[in-house]
Amino acid sequence: MNVHAAALAHAHLPNEQTSAFARDAISDLSQHQKRLSPKYFYDSTGSELFEAITRLPEYYPTRTELGILRDRGSDIAAIIPKGAALIEFGAGATTKVRRLLEKSAFAAYVPVDISGEFIKAQADALSRDFPDLAIYPVAADFTASFALPEAVAHLPKVGFFPGSTIGNFEPYEASRFLRSARQILGTGAQMIIGADLEKDERLLHDAYNDAAGVTARFNLNVLERINRELGGDFDISAFTHHAIYNRERHRIEMHLISNKQQAVRMLGTSFSFRPGESIHTENSYKYSIERFGALARRSGWQVRESWTDPKGMFSVHALVAE
Numbered sequence: 001m002n003v004h005a006a007a008l009a010h011a012h013l014p015n016e017q018t019s020a021f022a023r024d025a026i027s028d029l030s031q032h033q034k035r036l037s038p039k040y041f042y043d044s045t046g047s048e049l050f051e052a053i054t055r056l057p058e059y060y061p062t063r064t065e066l067g068i069l070r071d072r073g074s075d076i077a078a079i080i081p082k083g084a085a086l087i088e089f090g091a092g093a094t095t096k097v098r099r100l101l102e103k104s105a106f107a108a109y110v111p112v113d114i115s116g117e118f119i120k121a122q123a124d125a126l127s128r129d130f131p132d133l134a135i136y137p138v139a140a141d142f143t144a145s146f147a148l149p150e151a152v153a154h155l156p157k158v159g160f161f162p163g164s165t166i167g168n169f170e171p172y173e174a175s176r177f178l179r180s181a182r183q184i185l186g187t188g189a190q191m192i193i194g195a196d197l198e199k200d201e202r203l204l205h206d207a208y209n210d211a212a213g214v215t216a217r218f219n220l221n222v223l224e225r226i227n228r229e230l231g232g233d234f235d236i237s238a239f240t241h242h243a244i245y246n247r248e249r250h251r252i253e254m255h256l257i258s259n260k261q262q263a264v265r266m267l268g269t270s271f272s273f274r275p276g277e278s279i280h281t282e283n284s285y286k287y288s289i290e291r292f293g294a295l296a297r298r299s300g301w302q303v304r305e306s307w308t309d310p311k312g313m314f315s316v317h318a319l320v321a322e
């Protein structure tokens with residue numbers, strides 16, 4: 001029995017999601033460059049911390065994208081066919097989708113998210129404010145293939161993927177996601193998608209190193225989550241949040257740095273850390289309009305229009321499936 005199998009055999013795991021977390025954590029912390037997938041940031045504490053990040057003065061992406069959706073709302077509405085179905089990949093706070101629903105006459109809204117409970121609550125809140133909108137929540141992993149509800153099969157389709165979540169994918173994953181979305185939505189569909197842009201490094205640095213330390217808590221929460229859910233014994237005070245801009249690779253990298261020589265146990269496995277050794281927890285890729293267009297084209301989409309805020313901090317693109 002190998003290390004992973006032995007560890008898992010000793011673990012009493014409550015459900016499938018936890019065992020995927022256990023498997024990934026053990027495998028990723030066993031690599032030469034230790035890592036943890038950013039998808040594990042978002043338990044309820046992590047989701048609340050992320051909402052707090054979006055309100056920080058240094059974290060410009062959320063409010064800048066909302067500004068573009070507001071200021072360019074009529075331009076966006078002009079290219080959306082009447083009576084279309086809006087399919088949102090991953091359902092966050094409803095603030096952004098409301099900007100689209102207010103301006104365009106959508107017949108249906110399909111929020112897709114792994115958390116069935118979360119999208120149910122989101123759908124309930126929206127149906128109070130948009131009583132004529134048909135809402136069909138789909139509980140699915142939006143990065144994999146899933147079926148659209150039969151009821152929207154004959155409607156024109158518009159995908160929506162805001163927040164520059166695409167920036168948290170490696171370029172090959174971003175391309176795979178766009179291809180899969182293209183297949184799900186079909187030829188002639190459109191996609192409204194947000195992508196953060198390259199900019200002054202100081203602004204990027206500050207957005208991921210806020211003075212109040214919320215991003216640090218968000219990053220460290222993944223270790224607390226391992227302690228809570230997988231019985232880990234991480235000493236949180238022995239790790240430090242570190243976020244730097246990697247200019248060659250056009251990305252912010254987030255790491256958790258071990259402050260000392262230490263060993264951490266989880267699920268019967270011990271992981272040793274050297275002083276200064278990092279766990280790489282997230283990449284947040286920053287695009288140029290050109291590089292984003294190239295990504296879209298090699299993934300089966302044409303760029304119909306691209307909008308930015310006046311300072312060129314963030315971009316929103318309308319793509320068309322060829």
Ligand code: AVI
Pocket residue numbers: 053061163164165166167168208215282283284
């Ligand atoms: C969700 N995602 C687009 C955020 C980002 O900016 O990459 C996650 C985040 N990480 C640290 N701060 C925010």
